[in-house]
Amino acid sequence: MSASPVRDQPARAWPRRRSLDPADVDLRVQLAGVALPNPITTASGCFASGVEVDRFYDVTELGAIVVKSVTREPRAGLPTPRMAETPSGMLNAIGLQNPGVDAWLARDLPWLQDRGARVVASIAGNSVEDFATVAGRLRGQPGIIAIEVNLSCPNVEERGLVFACSATDSQEVIAAVRAEASVPVLAKLTSDVTDVVSIAEAVVDAGADGVTLINTLLGMAIDPDTGRPELWNTYGGLSGPAIRPVALRNVHQVHQALPDVPILGCGGARTVEDVVQFLRAGASAVAVGTATFVDPFVGPRLIAGLRTWCAERGIAAVTDLVGDVQPWR
Amino acid sequence: MSTQRSGTVQGRPDLDTPVQATCEVLDRRREGAYWVLSFAAKEIAERAQPGQFVSLAVQSPGALLRRPFSIARVSQQGVAAGTVDVVFDAHGPGTEWLTSVRGHDVLDVVGPLGRPFPMPRRKVGCLLIGGGYGVAPLLYLGETLRREGLRVDMIVGAATQARLLGVIEAKRLSASSVFTTEDGSYGTQGRVTDVLEAVVAHGRTGVVYACGPNAMLRAVSERCGELHLPVQVAVEERMACGIGVCFTCVLPIRDRAGNVHLRRACLDGPVLNGARIAWEDTRYGAPSARTPAGEGGDA
Ligand SMILES: Cc1cc2nc3c(=O)[nH]c(=O)nc-3n(C[C@H](O)[C@H](O)[C@H](O)COP(=O)(O)OP(=O)(O)OC[C@H]3O[C@@H](n4cnc5c(N)ncnc54)[C@H](O)[C@@H]3O)c2cc1C
Ligand SMILES: Cc1cc2nc3c(=O)[nH]c(=O)nc-3n(C[C@H](O)[C@H](O)[C@H](O)COP(=O)(O)O)c2cc1C
Ligand code: FES
Numbered sequence A: 001m002s003a004s005p006v007r008d009q010p011a012r013a014w015p016r017r018r019s020l021d022p023a024d025v026d027l028r029v030q031l032a033g034v035a036l037p038n039p040i041t042t043a044s045g046c047f048a049s050g051v052e053v054d055r056f057y058d059v060t061e062l063g064a065i066v067v068k069s070v071t072r073e074p075r076a077g078l079p080t081p082r083m084a085e086t087p088s089g090m091l092n093a094i095g096l097q098n099p100g101v102d103a104w105l106a107r108d109l110p111w112l113q114d115r116g117a118r119v120v121a122s123i124a125g126n127s128v129e130d131f132a133t134v135a136g137r138l139r140g141q142p143g144i145i146a147i148e149v150n151l152s153c154p155n156v157e158e159r160g161l162v163f164a165c166s167a168t169d170s171q172e173v174i175a176a177v178r179a180e181a182s183v184p185v186l187a188k189l190t191s192d193v194t195d196v197v198s199i200a201e202a203v204v205d206a207g208a209d210g211v212t213l214i215n216t217l218l219g220m221a222i223d224p225d226t227g228r229p230e231l232w233n234t235y236g237g238l239s240g241p242a243i244r245p246v247a248l249r250n251v252h253q254v255h256q257a258l259p260d261v262p263i264l265g266c267g268g269a270r271t272v273e274d275v276v277q278f279l280r281a282g283a284s285a286v287a288v289g290t291a292t293f294v295d296p297f298v299g300p301r302l303i304a305g306l307r308t309w310c311a312e313r314g315i316a317a318v319t320d321l322v323g324d325v326q327p328w329r
Numbered sequence B: 001m002s003t004q005r006s007g008t009v010q011g012r013p014d015l016d017t018p019v020q021a022t023c024e025v026l027d028r029r030r031e032g033a034y035w036v037l038s039f040a041a042k043e044i045a046e047r048a049q050p051g052q053f054v055s056l057a058v059q060s061p062g063a064l065l066r067r068p069f070s071i072a073r074v075s076q077q078g079v080a081a082g083t084v085d086v087v088f089d090a091h092g093p094g095t096e097w098l099t100s101v102r103g104h105d106v107l108d109v110v111g112p113l114g115r116p117f118p119m120p121r122r123k124v125g126c127l128l129i130g131g132g133y134g135v136a137p138l139l140y141l142g143e144t145l146r147r148e149g150l151r152v153d154m155i156v157g158a159a160t161q162a163r164l165l166g167v168i169e170a171k172r173l174s175a176s177s178v179f180t181t182e183d184g185s186y187g188t189q190g191r192v193t194d195v196l197e198a199v200v201a202h203g204r205t206g207v208v209y210a211c212g213p214n215a216m217l218r219a220v221s222e223r224c225g226e227l228h229l230p231v232q233v234a235v236e237e238r239m240a241c242g243i244g245v246c247f248t249c250v251l252p253i254r255d256r257a258g259n260v261h262l263r264r265a266c267l268d269g270p271v272l273n274g275a276r277i278a279w280e281d282t283r284y285g286a287p288s289a290r291t292p293a294g295e296g297g298d299a
Helices: A101-115 A128-138 A167-180 A196-205 A241-257 A272-281 A298-312 B042-047 B093-098 B132-147 B167-173 B192-203 B214-226
Strands: A029-031 A034-036 A040-042 A083-086 A089-092 A119-123 A144-150 A185-189 A210-213 A217-220 A235-239 A263-266 A285-288 B019-031 B034-040 B053-056 B067-070 B073-075 B083-088 B106-113 B125-131 B152-158 B176-181 B205-211 B231-234 B250-254 B260-264 B271-273
Touching: A040 A298, A083 A235, A089 A241, A101 A119, A101 A128, A119 A128, A128 A144, A128 A167, A144 A167, A167 A185, A167 A196, A185 A196, A196 A210, A196 A241, A210 A241, A235 A241, A241 A263, A241 A272, A263 A272, A272 A285, A272 A298, A285 A298, B019 B042, B019 B083, B034 B093, B042 B073, B042 B083, B042 B106, B053 B083, B067 B083, B067 B093, B067 B132, B073 B132, B083 B132, B125 B132, B125 B192, B125 B214, B132 B152, B132 B167, B132 B205, B152 B167, B152 B192, B167 B176, B176 B192, B192 B205, B192 B214, B205 B214, B214 B231
Parallel strands: A040 A285, A119 A144, A144 A185, A185 A210, A210 A263, A263 A285, B125 B152, B125 B205, B152 B176, B205 B231
Antiparallel strands: A029 A034, A083 A089, A089 A235, A217 A235, B019 B034, B019 B106, B034 B083, B053 B067, B053 B106, B073 B083, B231 B271, B250 B260
16 A cells, blocks of 8 residues: 555644643533533442442532342342453443342442432343333433433343444434433444444434433353353453553444544443543543442543643633544544 | 441441551561561551451552452561461462562551451350361461460461461460371362361360351352351452442342342451351352362362
């Protein structure tokens, strides 16, 4: 390939403005019409229901708490082993263990409400009706600022095909949830599809107020000696820094195609620089999952670090970063 | 040096206030087939109780998750005050990396985590059964029980003599101690459960505490069930977080009504009532059968 000579010149180099007092940096963001004090949230299934991490710090400092997915009925989940570590990541197959929406409302939500947390309820199901029923139960609950719809669930009515892999199935779920919900609805999508943009367009058409990108990637590991899969379930979801480049690509593609659709970026975020990358790619806020397992304090550390990062570069508002990718050509 | 905040997990103060701390390594030495790592962790030492664990960040290439280790000893007084010891078996990349740390290196430690061994409510004889490195937290427990004026007996088992941990401490600590090796290289040839009944009989045992591979804990729990002895076991399960947020570490636990629920070993355990674990629903061992040891241990 005959390339034209490229001069090694950064498109735009920081610092280009004078540094600021960190206290003057505005970290507030809007996510699907909801105001958050900062863009750092938890990722569903990686924060249980909040009380566990509150032993370490005040979890209401977080922009929002995305809680573990709840279903219509309680779920026992899968047998162990449920987890296997892989290079810079991990596989999990939990099987959506949760107490069911009614027990969650009775036992877990009140604590979050008392603490004044901003709660994003995550819902899961195996049929359109499942999702709609759970969404209906959540209607009018104080403290719930949005519903995230975990579409990475097998659809029993479609021979177990995952909702998020089909534009029409995803659309049906989102339309049903939208009809029941009293708060903004985020559709959580998977990268395990041919064209994530077409799925994103479909859910937005069906009434989603935003999208969460991405859920885990389906993966596998085998014990070379015993020949057994590392997970009881054979396959599991890959998360952690290993998937960050894939997550960023998804966020960027959807933001380029649908610049007005709010995105909650998710997948492997661990450092302030990771968060900045997600914002630049087009995310309005960033959900942090697996990093919490490694560092219980990752949330407040990222909030403080983002403030300093912006201050040092003279960035007055974190929203200035959203979608700011400088093209090579 | 560390940050801490009090809260309550389901109203249970025994699970409260772990800390994250940057800890200076004081010593790393061999002990038989194992390694002992000592680090300065005042806040953790103050809070620790026998049976709890710490999770250490490791820097082996590609490693992401912390590694959990039982607290083997804490020093509250003297020049070593605020020191925490763990004993480990180097058998994978993370534990291999830990063998390379040196004095004055720093470790990122979270702890103390999990439910400790409950103290007996009455003055009873306590039988401590340890397999492999599982002996480490029992020596810590034994010291505590002795300070409470309780009788301690011990059974210490391993595959072979080199993997028997704490022989001298076990002898010093307990009214009687029995050692088993599977190859007969030291003590009685066989497994800890082979000698359990005899020790119970002469030690007037009122409660059994055990730590070791899960297959051993199953066999001990089942034997204690037959003997109508209360048994508390410290289990191991793969843990992604160690702090109760990921649900990877669950074990099937029977409630009073007999219904089985998957409970988090890092939060409701690692010390659990052995009689309440639905062992038949786990992948560990089989009733009193000679099964290979569970992952990462030997007894
Ligand atoms: C509550 C608890 C207390 C423990 N106490 C001790 C102790 O005192 N001394 C000691 O030597 N070991 C102890 N272990 C086991 C120890 O955590 C593992 O040996 C260690 O994580 C292995 O890491 P690795 O990178 O060397 O091995 P690898 O096999 O490469 O580890 C890969 C992954 O599997 C996990 N894993 C591997 N083996 C085990 C295991 N047996 N239990 C749980 N997770 C495992 C690792 O954490 C890691 O995520 C304990 C485990 C638990 C859950
Ligand atoms: C142990 C575990 C459990 C999870 N449970 C859920 C869940 O219940 N619902 C959901 O939408 N996503 C779930 N996820 C996916 C995360 O929310 C997130 O999308 C994914 O892990 C990528 O982000 P991360 O790399 O920051 O963890 C889970 C992930 C992990 C590791
Ligand atoms: S290890 Fe994460 S919940 Fe127990």
